[in-house]
Amino acid sequence: MNKTICELFAGVGGFRLGFERLNSGWETIWFSQWEPGARTQWAHDCYVSHFGDSKDMNDEIHTGEDISTMDKNAIPDHSLLVGGFPCQDYSVAHTLASSKGIEGKKGVLWWQIRDTLIAKNAPFCIFENVDRLLKSPAKQRGRDFGVILACLNELGYAVEWRVVNAAVYGAAQRRRRTFIFAYKKDTNYGLEQIRKAPESIILSEGLMSKAFPIEKAKEITETDIPTDIVEVSDKFAFDFRPAGYMVDGHVYTTDVVEKEEKPILLGEILQRNVDDSFYITDEARMAKWVYLKGAKKIPRVSSTGHEYVFSEGPVAFPDPWDRPGRTMLTSESTLNRSTHVVTDPGTGKLRTLTPTEAERLQGFDDEWTNSGMPQRMRFFCMGNALVVPMITRMGRILDSIIANEP
Known part of the structure; x- marks a missing residue:
């Protein structure tokens, strides 16, 4: 089997960089x-500055366009489909043309993945999403992930998943993300896994358990995913846990240690004596930082007239050197509660992170996003990125696994 990758929702290339660092022959043949x-x-241009652009099977370039307009049949064949797609509303309805057809909400990017799988039939997939995917939406917990599993089951895939805190596995950031590994049941790997006990796949025999080792699994809960995706959308709810496995529509899931x-x-990723623009020197701004990072109890009134107290605890200020960084958001470096504020190792003064430090939090090479984009976009792209060493x-x-495929 050729080690070829198609990367959707590629950002600045975290998936590609993660695989290229293996130096084991992976080739990304198309991205979007x-x-x-x-x-x-900006993200597309940064990606191209590192890796070059990719032509489709019609010898045309469409990598920087809306993926929904792309003819999926023109995507080059690949053995691995990857992508970090956003958590959205995955509810569906039957199409008017056919009771068997389904129609998702416009702009929901999961359907672009599904369409690509239908067109190209990739034997293996790795997807990334936020940790709350397993529990959304709040009024029908587990429905969205259930829709994804139902789609993959319908297309002949078995699935392993894990919610991974990158810092637990050696990274510089306490970033929790859901990783999904799907594979065709008729691959050699799929045929081997089907013969194993689901508990062993979750504990030690699956890709996820080997990539992210665990001490033990707790009691496993089970459920069946309906075969009708619309039924899943309308009625399904389930308490998915951070680790799990699905085969033939049957789900096994558990908490793990x-x-x-x-x-x-x-402290290990901080630069010294950085540019003056990163320091917090204005007294009024410093007072605002102290307020935002501090504990609060604020009386509020809801839209229905209900009075309540909004409260939140304090955020460490400055961020301690002796822990991994907190989860970085796209708003990093702006004046808000979630932005990291650190003590500069050289000057001892308080400041925000530099773009290079943001890249280090995500495990990218230094100056990865220094490709002509504005500084605010460098932070935005890193806030959207994944932690490369996890890939x-x-x-x-x-x-x-690929080594055992024909």
């Missing part, structure tokens, strides 16, 4: 990155 409403496609590794500490960990296990 498009930011809706953006006049300049992870084998923790030594993380990279925030390399999964890729290392996938290397051994």
